[in-house]
Amino acid sequence: MEQQSKRIVALDLIKGMSVIGMIIIHTLLINANVQSRSETAIGGFIVFLGRGTSIFLICMGITFMTSSHQSLKSSIKRGGLLLLAAFFMNFMKFIIPVIFGFASEDFIQKFGWHGPIEQQYLYLVLLGDILQLAGISLLFVGFIRKYVKNKFGILAIGLLIALVSKEISGINMDYPVLNYISDLFFSNDFPANVYFPVFPWMSFIIIGMFFGKWFQETNYDSKKLFKNMLYVGLLFIAVGAPLVFLYGDYNYGGFYHMGPGGVIYFAGWTLIFLWAIFNISLKMKENAFMRILKYCSRNLTSMYMIQWILISWGKGIFGYRQHGIGFVFLLIVLYMILTFSVQISLDLLRKKKPLIMFRRISTDEAVLK
Structure with a gap:
């Protein structure tokens, strides 16, 4: 074939x-x-x-597995560049308006901050968004791509991260630098320095990697890939929905800090959405x-x-x-x-x-x- x-x-x-x-x-x-x-x-x-962040992350995982740049070195390099881009973006977003005198007072007052203004803006420069999540994740998922060859092994790692996220969320090192790093991985506060902590959000990228590996094994047959997404998506919803709606405090607990049931539930709907968009795209002509x-x-x-x-x-x-x-x-x-x-x-x-x-x-x- x-x-x-x-x-x-x-x-x-x-x-x-x-x-x-x-x-x-x-x-x-x-x-x-x-x-x-x-x-x-x-x-x-x-x-x-x-609430569609999981769509982007699963797509990221799929394309990561099928990228022409497959080396561990390229993954680490890309992750580092994304982290630099994230902090550069925050500098441009928050510090440039202060330097040139057009910062929004309403925005600063919203936080109700007290203390040195420098500390307030350092907080904003360090604000963790999706670019920080993507950058840190690339530093780790490159090892998964290199050393885990079985697609179900990849999926198991993604689900394990979701499973333990609630148990390890909120870890605090009590030292400013180490505490910020722990927030990037385990934050459970809102609002906090970090909106998308690695645990559990990296799970979605790894779930995408699972389908990227499956895509490779089907000899890049996109129809089979998305049919598989539909079936797995339905299974995920069947497992995740009872957890979210019956035990929501632990399994959901808010969009930014989901538990295992929330990850599985959102991943299920995301996979079904991707299947639907794929089938729509088959009927679309280039325009x-x-x-x-x-x-x-x-x-x-x-x-x-x-x-x-x-x-x-x-x-x-x-x-x-x-x-x-x-x-x-x-x-x-x-x-x-x-x-x-x-x-x-x-x-x-x-x-x-x-x-x-x-x-x-x-x-x-x-x-x-």
Whole structure:
């Protein structure tokens, strides 16, 4: 049987949609008032979309296993670069507005801080988001990819991390630097320095790796892959739902600090969602919107950083959580335009071809990207 393409169009579309989605979600979270976020159907739906982090992480795990860069060294290097990018993004988000005098007072007052202003902004620079999670995870999952050859062994590691997460969450070293590192791995406070601790969130990446390995074993047959996702997703929901709804305090306990049941339950729905998007993508013809999504997918990390920096800077201009849903929609359009404009400008500076999003690309060219 001839080997099929390693590239899965559905994953490109999903990652591209996540770029569009995160601009919408982050704009709402930063600019919308309480009524707009919680008392309108549109605001509630957008907040619900913000619970889709597991989709991105499982996709990350799949592509990690099928990447052309398979060495342990490349995984560690990529992880280190993502960590540097994460702290650079926080510096740009929070310190640049202070240096140039357009920081949002409303945002600082929200925390009710007391003490030296330097300490407050150090807290913000160290704020742990999804880039820190991805960077730290890459430092570890490279070893799994290199040394664990059985796909069920990979899955067992992912589920084990979910299983022990509640038991080891909240570990505190009582020393500032060590305590921050322990927060990155085990934080259970909200709000805290860290929104996405490695335990349990790395579980989703490893579950994605399990399917990436399965994809390899099917000779890169994407139809078999997504059918397997459907079956495993249904199994995960059957196992996770009773745990979440009957023993929710331990197995869920909040979106950012889930227990084992929450991880399994969210992973189940994520896998079914991926199966549905794959089947929809089979019926779609190449068009301009799909090419834009693929462009976003190729530039996911940089566009994630760009939109967060722009939205954070905007707090000093538009205020923090002050606006109704109509004005927020105008800001969403503004930040969409600005994010794409900055990304395209960076492409031009690096002599890439951003206008590739507006034309067809051949199958061979797509696989190389």
